[in-house]
Amino acid sequence: MKDARKAVALISGGLDSLLAAKVIQQQGVHVEGINFYTGFCVEGHTHAIRKKDRAKPKRNNALWVAEQLGIKLHIVDIIEEYKDVVINPKHGYGANLNPCLDCKVFMVQKAREWIEKNDFDFIITGEVIGQRPKSQRKDTMPVIARESGADQLLLRPLCAKNLEPTTPELEGWVDREKLHDFEGRTRKPQMALAKQFGFEDYAQPAGGCCFLTDAQYSHKLADMWKARGDRKYELDDIMLLKVGRHLRPRSHFKMIIGREDGENKFLHGYRKQYTHLFTTSHKGPLVLIDGKIEEDELELAAQITARFSQGRNADKVDVEIHTLAGESLVRQVTPIAGEAIPREWYL
Numbered sequence: 478m479k480d481a482r483k484a485v486a487l488i489s490g491g492l493d494s495l496l497a498a499k500v501i502q503q504q505g506v507h508v509e510g511i512n513f514y515t516g517f518c519v520e521g522h523t524h525a526i527r528k529k530d531r532a533k534p535k536r537n538n539a540l541w542v543a544e545q546l547g548i549k550l551h552i553v554d555i556i557e558e559y560k561d562v563v564i565n566p567k568h569g570y571g572a573n574l575n576p577c578l579d580c581k582v583f584m585v586q587k588a589r590e591w592i593e594k595n596d597f598d599f600i601i602t603g604e605v606i607g608q609r610p611k612s613q614r615k616d617t618m619p620v621i622a623r624e625s626g627a628d629q630l631l632l633r634p635l636c637a638k639n640l641e642p643t644t645p646e647l648e649g650w651v652d653r654e655k656l657h658d659f660e661g662r663t664r665k666p667q668m669a670l671a672k673q674f675g676f677e678d679y680a681q682p683a684g685g686c687c688f689l690t691d692a693q694y695s696h697k698l699a700d701m702w703k704a705r706g707d708r709k710y711e712l713d714d715i716m717l718l719k720v721g722r723h724l725r726p727r728s729h730f731k732m733i734i735g736r737e738d739g740e741n742k743f744l745h746g747y748r749k750q751y752t753h754l755f756t757t758s759h760k761g762p763l764v765l766i767d768g769k770i771e772e773d774e775l776e777l778a779a780q781i782t783a784r785f786s787q788g789r790n791a792d793k794v795d796v797e798i799h800t801l802a803g804e805s806l807v808r809q810v811t812p813i814a815g816e817a818i819p820r821e822w823y824l
């Protein structure tokens with residue numbers, strides 16, 4: 478006789494995946510978690526760098542969820558394969574550059590491959606019908622099951638009663654009666670269930686699980702693609718889009734300007750790959766130049782760097798410039814006036 482059935486739960490770190498896994502765990506199923514790292518994840522990155530987010534717990538919520546459940550968590554790096562999902566989403570984007578439906582299909586497909594390799598029986602997600610306009614609708618649920626190849630092995634414990642029974646229910650691995658019928662955008666049923674299970678202090682993601690749902694982030698990504706004439710990215714590119722103030726004074730270069738010590742330190746790690754500037758006469762930001770800056774544009778870049786330093790009102794500010802070619806020079810400049818920076822330069 479086969480031991481307890483085994484399910485893998487997609488763990489984002491949010492409340493829904495926590496509850497979905499718990500509901501199945503309570504039915505005597507052996508549950509392990511899987512968390513996919515795409516590079517766009519909000520978790521533990523900028524809020525670990527910036528001072529204003531210091532109050533937020535510096536935890537990886539997926540690990541925290543696994544700890545609450547007492548389950549093993551498999552963190553899987555899908556950075557490379559995920560690029561095609563972001564660049565060519567078959568089902569298009571949501572409100573920003575978030576390819577949520579393709580993303581869900583892809584992650585469930587990866588989970589299906591994982592259960593085949595690891596001899597698990599089925600997959601759990603925390604999806605709820607109507608929770609998200611693009612990816613969690615009644616008509617998209619079958620699309621995810623079908624296109625991922627998971628079909629009847631994909632169980633959504635929080636809304637299963639509103640869907641056709643799946644293999645785990647039909648085979649009696651889980652009791653359908655003990656599953657849920659949550660629907661819509663309200664979070665009340667989830668919060669009530671969390672209370673019932675005694676979960677407190679869970680993560681409440683506002684928009685989604687990744688930066689692609691963020692309008693400003695998506696704008697910066699679209700700008701980067703346009704400037705390079707190519708819809709490609711490397712991990713470093715998408716990391717840098719999360720950090721600093723981004724200004725594009727010319728179509729062929731933009732400036733990434735540290736907004737505080739934490740960001741300056743983070744950017745410092747990238748300085749050798751970029752022409753970079755910093756002020757020496759006053760405290761100021763570290764600035765990376767992304768793109769190809771011409772010799773005669775260094776003055777402008779130095780003036781902008783000075784503008785964001787503590788010398789913004791000084792007559793002269795010394796700025797050190799290190800080019801990609803390995804040259805270093807010092808320019809004494811007058812900081813550019815705030816009103817001389819057009820709004821459209823800010824990304």
Ligand code: SF4
Nearest residue numbers: 576577580685686687
């Ligand atoms: S918010 Fe991001 S990680 Fe979540 S489904 Fe959408 S694209 Fe995927």
